[in-house]
Amino acid sequence: TGEFLGEPLTEYIDTFVSVGGVAYGMEWCPKNLPACNMIDGMVCDSEYMMEINQAMARYEGENSFAIYSR
Numbered sequence: 001t002g003e004f005l006g007e008p009l010t011e012y013i014d015t016f017v018s019v020g021g022v023a024y025g026m027e028w029c030p031k032n033l034p035a036c037n038m039i040d041g042m043v044c045d046s047e048y049m050m051e052i053n054q055a056m057a058r059y060e061g062e063n064s065f066a067i068y069s070r
Contacts (some may be wrong), residue, residue, distance in 0.1 A: 008060065010060050010062070014061065014063065014064065015065070016064040017064075017067065018064070019020060025042055025049040027044065029042055029043040
C-alpha cells in the first residue's frame with residue numbers, strides 16, 4: 001500500500017512466528033463485507049494481499065515460521 005512505517009526491525013528480530021491468519025486471503029470472502037474489500041481486505045486478490053505475497057524478501061526477522069492447519 002506504499003506507507004512508510006519506519007526503519008526495518010530486522011536487526012532486532014531473530015525469529016518471527018506467525019500463528020493462523022489469512023496470509024493468502026480467504027477463498028470465500030463476500031466483497032460487500034468491509035473486511036473483504038479490494039484495497040486492504042482479506043479477499044485473495046485485494047491490493048494488499050497481492051502486495052504482501054509478491055515480496056521478494058522477508059519483511060522482518062532472520063528466520064520466520066508459520067503454524068497453520070488445513
